[in-house]
Amino acid sequence: MQILTPHVYWAQRHGEIYLRVELSDAKNLDIRLQENNTLQFRAQGHGAKGDNEYKFNLEFLEPVRPEIEHKSTQRQVDIKIKKQEERWWDRLTLQEKKPLFLAPDFDRWLDESDAEMELQAKEEKISKISVESRVRKDPYLGLKKGYLFMYNLVQFLGFSWIFVNMTVRLFILGQDSFYDTFHTTADMMYFCQMMAVLEVINPLLGLVKTGFFPAMIQVTGRNVILFVIFGSLEEMQNKPVVFFVFYLWSTIEIFRYPFYMLACIGTDWKLLTWLRYSLWIPLYPLGVVAEAVAVIQSLPIFDETRLFSLPLPAVLGHSLSFSYTLQLYLVIMFLGLFINFRHLYKQRRRRYRSRKRKVH
Numbered sequence: 001m002q003i004l005t006p007h008v009y010w011a012q013r014h015g016e017i018y019l020r021v022e023l024s025d026a027k028n029l030d031i032r033l034q035e036n037n038t039l040q041f042r043a044q045g046h047g048a049k050g051d052n053e054y055k056f057n058l059e060f061l062e063p064v065r066p067e068i069e070h071k072s073t074q075r076q077v078d079i080k081i082k083k084q085e086e087r088w089w090d091r092l093t094l095q096e097k098k099p100l101f102l103a104p105d106f107d108r109w110l111d112e113s114d115a116e117m118e119l120q121a122k123e124e125k126i127s128k129i130s131v132e133s134r135v136r137k138d139p140y141l142g143l144k145k146g147y148l149f150m151y152n153l154v155q156f157l158g159f160s161w162i163f164v165n166m167t168v169r170l171f172i173l174g175q176d177s178f179y180d181t182f183h184t185t186a187d188m189m190y191f192c193q194m195m196a197v198l199e200v201i202n203p204l205l206g207l208v209k210t211g212f213f214p215a216m217i218q219v220t221g222r223n224v225i226l227f228v229i230f231g232s233l234e235e236m237q238n239k240p241v242v243f244f245v246f247y248l249w250s251t252i253e254i255f256r257y258p259f260y261m262l263a264c265i266g267t268d269w270k271l272l273t274w275l276r277y278s279l280w281i282p283l284y285p286l287g288v289v290a291e292a293v294a295v296i297q298s299l300p301i302f303d304e305t306r307l308f309s310l311p312l313p314a315v316l317g318h319s320l321s322f323s324y325t326l327q328l329y330l331v332i333m334f335l336g337l338f339i340n341f342r343h344l345y346k347q348r349r350r351r352y353r354s355r356k357r358k359v360h
């Protein structure tokens, strides 16, 4: 009996190799992995050259696992081999020149990005099932969602009121509106920012997946500006910087809270999601710069009024001005900006995982 080579078709996924050997009614199959990472195939069957013994060897590009699954049908032999490491191969064999008997299996063929998408879809399906099973177990889920929805709604209404009020006043009064932003909107801002303390408590109670520290930095950072700089210094209250700080805060929040509201009812509006995960890129640095300006403007006022100054023993002088604490705070502010910027960048990437298409 002559020994011949069958036609072999191949395709891959990140973790597996699929081979289809064109051999019908194959018998006496001998498929094994040799020590040099070479698959040895030998069988009798009906191939391109009729009934014969067919064999081939394939030395793989990268290590594969020794367990080989195979199934012989009336039409073909299907072989599945697991890769040692889950990664995309540039080709099947170690030798660069493709053996003549080997060709892509276009029924199974996917390029890397399509295979990634397939993998991701599988992972998403699994995580959805696990979330659903967890969800079913939580008897207070409705209550939690209801509370979060109401919280987000109240914040949305509060910040919308501030935003609309400031915008209308800006259109009617122009730059003059800058000077009394505080007197017209501070009460609502106090209310919203006091409520925002719940954003630090919510992750602690496990109600949302937000990190505790980013929320803490955000809420503390804003409340220092609102209550300590603007709230306690009347001299600051009619400065234009109040306008910029309040406008930047409210611009992001009129998108962030409705995004959360939709998340509570399991809905996603693409444009809103994009705005939630993109607007912070210009707004956050601008917000921190506006806050830094407010802090810097307040330094001479604290020096003059001695408000919150720390009494010192007579030998060390009269008292330590609060402006020193604020100068230290200025440094912490930019550190806080860095931490939250990184956090928001990660959240954005999590949402929009980029997939590079590679050509083979």
Ligand SMILES: CCCCCCCCCCCCC/C=C/C(=O)SCCNC(=O)CCNC(=O)[C@H](O)C(C)(C)COP(=O)(O)OP(=O)(O)OC[C@H]1O[C@@H](n2cnc3c(N)ncnc32)[C@H](O)[C@@H]1OP(=O)(O)O
Pocket (backbone or CB within 6 Å): 148, 149, 152, 208, 209, 210, 211, 214, 215, 216, 217, 218, 220, 221, 222, 248, 249, 252, 256, 260, 261, 263, 264, 279, 280, 283, 284, 285, 286, 287, 288, 291, 332, 333, 334, 335, 336, 337, 340, 343, 344, 347
């Ligand atoms: C230790 C303290 C030190 C203090 C030091 C202070 C230093 C201060 C320096 C910094 C100063 C900052 C001052 C602020 C300035 C400004 O705000 S400028 C204007 C622009 N600002 C922004 O863009 C920031 C807006 N804020 C935020 O985005 C958040 O507050 C955040 C905490 C910074 C990040 O949000 P996070 O919740 O982590 O991300 P998300 O992806 O949105 O949410 C994660 C998941 O959780 C769900 N979720 C979160 N909250 C809710 C909610 N209220 N209701 C329902 N669901 C919620 C959300 O849906 C996500 O779920 P999944 O989609 O399923 O993942």
